[in-house]
Amino acid sequence: MSYIAGGQDPYLQDxxxxxxxTQAMGAIPHMGAGGGKVELKFHGTGGGLFVxxxxxYLLTLITFGIYMPWxxxxxxxxxxxxxxxxxxxxxxxxxxxxxxGGKLFVLFLVxYLLTLLTLGIYGAWFMRNLVAYLAxxxxxxxxxxxEYKLHFGGTGGKLFVTFLVxYLLTLITIGIYMPWxxxxxxxxxKDHMAILENNQPIGKLSFVGTGGxLFVTFLVxYLLTLITFGIYMPWxTVKLTQFFVNNTxxxxxxxxxxxxFGGTGGxLFVLFLVxYLLTLITVGIYAPWFMAKWLRFRIDNTSxxxxx
Numbered sequence: 615m616s617y618i619a620g621g622q623d624p625y626l627q628d629x630x631x632x633x634x635x636t637q638a639m640g641a642i643p644h645m646g647a648g649g650g651k652v653e654l655k656f657h658g659t660g661g662g663l664f665v666x667x668x669x670x671y672l673l674t675l676i677t678f679g680i681y682m683p684w685x686x687x688x689x690x691x692x693x694x695x696x697x698x699x700x701x702x703x704x705x706x707x708x709x710x711x712x713x714x715g716g717k718l719f720v721l722f723l724v725x726y727l728l729t730l731l732t733l734g735i736y737g738a739w740f741m742r743n744l745v746a747y748l749a750x751x752x753x754x755x756x757x758x759x760x761e762y763k764l765h766f767g768g769t770g771g772k773l774f775v776t777f778l779v780x781y782l783l784t785l786i787t788i789g790i791y792m793p794w795x796x797x798x799x800x801x802x803x804k805d806h807m808a809i810l811e812n813n814q815p816i817g818k819l820s821f822v823g824t825g826g827x828l829f830v831t832f833l834v835x836y837l838l839t840l841i842t843f844g845i846y847m848p849w850x851t852v853k854l855t856q857f858f859v860n861n862t863x864x865x866x867x868x869x870x871x872x873x874x875f876g877g878t879g880g881x882l883f884v885l886f887l888v889x890y891l892l893t894l895i896t897v898g899i900y901a902p903w904f905m906a907k908w909l910r911f912r913i914d915n916t917s918x919x920x921x922x
Contacts, residue, residue, distance in 0.1 A: 651701050652871070656913040658696035660903025666692050667902045683722055684715030694752070697913060704756035713751035721747055738777045739770030745803055761812055768806035776802050793832050794825025800858065809866055817866030823857055831857055848886055849879025859916060869920055877915035885911055 670685030694709040725740035749764040756762075780795035801821040809817035835850035852875070859875040889904035 652918045653700050654913045654916050655698050655700065656693070656696060656906075656910045657698065658692060658906055658909065660900075660906040662692065662696065663689075663902035663906050664899075667905075680719075681715075683718035687711075687713050687715045687718055693909060699754055702756070704758060704760055707754040707756050707762065710753045710755055711751055712753070713747060718747065735774070736770075738774035742766075742768055742770040742773050749807060763810045763813070765808045765810055766803070766806055767808060768802060773799075773802060790829075791825075793828035797821070797823050797825045797828055804862060809864070817864065820863045820865065821858075821861055822863055823861030828857055845883075846879075848882035852877055852879045852882055855912070864918060870922055871918045872921045874917050874919065875915055876917070877911055882911065 666688055670681070670688055673681040674685050690713070691711045694711040697709050699707040699709065721743055725736070725743060728736040729740050745768070746766040749766040753761050753763045776798050780791070780798055783791040784795050800823065804819040804821040807819040808815050809819070831853050835846070835853055838846040839850050855877070856875045859873040862873040864871040864873075885907055889900070889907060892900040893904050
């Protein structure tokens with residue numbers, strides 16, 4: 615999960631689990647899309663992230679990790695409030711996140727304990743609850759007061775079957791089945807995501823990517839990353855992001871919109887190189903500015919347009 619809010623390295627994101635803040639926010643605008651292109655923009659700054667990060671980090675440290683859910687919610691809310699969605703039929707929308715740290719704490723605590731007690735079996739229900747938590751607490755509001763929301767209707771039981779079959783086939787094929795497994799999870803999540811306008815269903819999401827296409831992307835990316843001793847990693851990361859964004863579809867009011875990610879591996883390479891070096895030189899102080907640049911790259915390069 616690409617949880618920048620958790621301080622995770624951008625390269626460690628898993629595009630298959632599209633319930634990270636930027637993904638939830640990215641799924642909202644299509645509900646009110648007009649005739650043009652819907653574009654996402656991030657207006658946050660490194661300074662703003664620094665304040666939130668500093669407070670969250672210190673409180674997490676003092677409470678021996680207990681504050682982490684509140685820290686994640688705080689960062690997610692900052693990302694949402696400092697972003698906009700332009701090009702919809704109701705003008706520019708402002709994303710809003712209303713989740714609470716307390717609820718996320720309980721969700722994590724119960725999920726972790728039950729997953730541990732059931733030797734991993736409850737993991738599917740845990741994941742289902744995390745996806746539902748982010749979707750149900752994410753919205754976007756227009757100037758006229760219209761509110762757009764997402765609702766995840768999937769169940770832990772069906773997700774468990776998807777996990778079980780995928781895990782066994784991945785194990786049997788010594789990892790070869792992994793791209794198909796990732797696509798199945800992505801398809802299950804997207805296919806059970808409804809779009810609401812003022813709490814009334816008006817559309818849904820879907821995923822059209824195939825395991826075969828992802829396998830080629832994985833194979834080429836892995837080999838080139840290995841041959842170049844890791845230098846190709848930014849290009850590999852962008853290819854994966856493009857695969858999952860570009861294969862996302864939004865069906866609303868009889869129209870279908872397709873996602874598009876326009877970032878390049880070269881841009882990400884420079885971003886990561888400069889960000890990593892400055893974070894190292896400043897003993898971590900530059901990290902929030904690095905995060906802000908990463909978020910701008912990830913969000914500003916994401917757009918959706920009508921097809922067909």
